[in-house]
Amino acid sequence: NAGVTQTPKFRILKIGQSMTLQCTQDMNHNYMYWYRQDPGMGLKLIYYSVGAGITDKGEVPNGYNVSRSTTEDFPLRLELAAPSQTSVYFCASSTGQGWYGYTFGSGTRLTVV
């Protein structure tokens, strides 16, 4: 099993550009999450989804959008990139039953210049 796969691994954006960070999982997990991690900091929740067609805001949703059309995929869209969005982005998934832990992807390092 691949687990949680994120693409791309690295990206440099210019201010005002847009992009989509891809996340896919092959564990049939219902719950999926997007976190951002700023240097020397913990992870902050951007958006989450408890199943296909259902998404909700986390702690820091401004400047981002998500969709969840399938169980497997949970893309994160950045519109009008700003330097404040320079961060490492992690996607994670969870079964939604029993164990509360997450399986994380390896992250996308985004720099906005």
Add this chain to the structure above:
Amino acid sequence: GESVGLHLPTLSVQEGDNSIINCAYSNSASDYFIWYKQESGKGPQFIIDIRSNMDKRQGQRVTVLLNKTVKHLSLQIAATQPGDSAVYFCAENIAGSARQLTFGSGTQLTVLP
């Protein structure tokens, strides 16, 4: 502010010694806690978890202690090895929060030869 915090941002230990990483939480409704390990350039990896109805749980070389009276969590690593060098995060789940984990800012553990 963050619900989960760490007492020390960095910790250096000699190889073979025991390590103790501390974490404070403020939400009495937190019912589940996890420790994650994050190596440089990688996503967080699950280490050990504990439910709020327990006060101790042991894994392989790791022990988590939970003191609900003072809202304190600790991770003990026995016989610390060079491969244990990483950032360690505690995370909490607040009951009824759709399994959203709130992460602390992390402790950098460095194992000295």
